[in-house]
Amino acid sequence: MTTLTERIVRYGELRPCKTAFIDAHTPGSNQKENFTIIGGGVSESPDQHVHIRDTPGFNIGAAGQPPKCRNSLHSHTTAEVFFVLKGRWRFFWGRNGDAGEFIAEEGDIFNIPTGIFRGFENVGTDYGMIMAILGGDDAGGGVTWAPQVIQEAAAHGLVLGNNGVLYDSKKGQTLPHNVKPMPVLTEEQMAAYPEVPVEAVVPRYVARYQDLMALSGKKPAKVIGTDALLKDKPGFEVDFLSRNSLGEDVITPEKHVVLMPMRGTWALKVSTSETVLNAGDTCLLKPGEAYTLAPSMTGEASLYRVSETDDPAGATWTEA
Structure with missing residues (x-):
């Protein structure tokens, strides 16, 4: 492990x-x-x-x-x-x-x-x-x-x-x-x-950063997924977090999750381990691995979160 x-x-x-x-x-x-x-x-x-x-x-x-x-x-x-x-x-x-x-x-x-x-x-x-x-x-x-x-x-x-x-x-x-x-x-x-x-x-x-910042004011903005801004089933879902998107609740994912900070610093706690993620870092979390996540400093903070799904990683392009 x-x-x-x-x-x-x-x-x-x-x-x-x-x-x-x-x-x-x-x-x-x-x-x-x-x-x-x-x-x-x-x-x-x-x-x-x-x-x-x-x-x-x-x-x-x-x-x-x-x-x-x-x-x-x-x-x-x-x-x-x-x-x-x-x-x-x-x-x-x-x-x-x-x-x-x-x-x-x-x-x-x-x-x-x-x-x-x-x-x-x-x-x-x-x-x-x-x-x-x-x-x-x-x-x-x-x-x-x-x-x-x-x-x-x-x-x-x-x-x-x-x-x-x-x-x-x-x-x-x-x-x-x-x-x-x-x-x-x-x-x-x-x-x-x-x-x-x-x-x-x-x-x-395409989703624009400023639009996602506005949409993520009180909860994560769903970016890619069946009920997201960009509706798709590519084998994963993507959501977008800003400063006030998450509370202090513990999150326990059922499948793999990858955290990818865009701006600011993010305090991550997994069990007894604590660390800070910075812009450009990439973190893989395992299924069932409970975590808390929050911006650790003042100023702009944003993060893309990628979650595994059971959908096949198939074609996305269809005629409108």
Whole structure:
């Protein structure tokens, strides 16, 4: 049985991987840093460090990027949810990334629909960080890259095998004899990926930080779930807490819970253990592990709480 300390990943202790994905050498994307915090994540590199290997029905990760750095177009078959911890980010989607886009500010959360190609870019002036919630225990099994991403990566020495592993010719690596290159989607296959207009995405899949602060004045705001602001069943639920959202009552979750502070410091007590969570920290709580949680200092305080559900981590995109 792991201790509470072993299930907390501090923001300052996050270990990045700069070779996590197929576009690691592609100009404009080659400064990305990928973080796998809970679960196996979606990294294609053996260099990826995993902080907590438990898989509570979903994965937690993060992406850090300097200004003007982008993550290339890809699609997921399970949920991909981001909230902006630091900076200003442009999310875009469609086969060529031009079907729709919007700008996310700090604290905003985006439940990106499955089955569409998406990417994101740091459009701020400083290093930015977005925190990720990925559906399912095996989040890496459902990632598909747009054809142009695979082709451009090959031109810069990176080939993705059909075993999901990257091979870098700059390091003298070649595909093993029993591994073939990941096939590129055909035009017919690409036609199955919708070009979704922005007006069909933002109202249904985006929640703004200031709105959540207003909604969480006396109790937690339900962000993602069947009866939440963003109605969905991605295999987990998300709610949002601010200063006055919780009292002093003891909470005993029936399933896994992950606490992810956005602003301020939060005092957490589990049994006889007490600690303080800061912005960017991640804490995994086990089923039946009773806890109390409250802001520990004055000033702005906010926190995203992710709870495991029995729902399958399936498709989220449906026609309006």
